[in-house]
Amino acid sequence: MTSRRASPIVAASIAMLALAVYSQHGTPANAGPVAARASLPLAGKVVGIDPGHNGRNYTDPSYINHPVWNGREEEGCDTTGTETAGGYTEAHFNFDVAEYLASDLRAEGAKVVLTRTSNAGVGPCVNQRSEIINRAHANVAIDIHADGGPANGRGCTVLEPVADGPNDRVIGSSRAFGRVLIARYRELTGMPLSTYDGTNGISYRDNLAGLNLTSVPKVLIECGNMRNSTDASRLVQPGFQRLAAHAFAQAITSYLQTAR
């Protein structure tokens, strides 16, 4: 046999090199970085993420309980959030999902604005969280929570804003986003709709600063009930949290592409 073929080792090296170049930029090797960024689905978009509560809120009750204006009435600056019977905190869950989501969104070209960057702090207050996302002129935003409902109740709920002045212009867009979000979340994670809150997984809330004060399309999702053992056994798993983040990223991308 005289035909000259690349040895298996050389062929494998070339394939790995090609793969490395491809995966580094997410586009074929001949596209430049600028072209690669511009072609990403969320290029030029800003997404706000508010992981509810904070890991050390319990250490400073006087700060956490001080009243702030939520657009309709006074509300406490923040709360500690709930936790599973095993002691896994909601603040931890919210932050982990937020980090997975931020990573997914950045990979799609979005600029991500988070209301907190660790789970080892106190606050910020709920009105400040809204302000951070409003100031960034986010194209869409999500408040990530898990609920502390009745132990026999299961499932997820999307909380939607009710018109109150500051949020008047984003009521319709928030509803459109909320519909996509709950559908994608259920489809990917299999989490059922709430058995105890809202109607068909949607609840309209006029007593939350995050929704009352928003000037960008935004909803709050309760990803499941931490006080229910079935929901809790899923919520604590990193694999589930990544899936939840993928669902949110897909919903955000889908919403932003149709909202253009």
Ligand SMILES: [Zn+2]
């Ligand atoms: Zn919460």
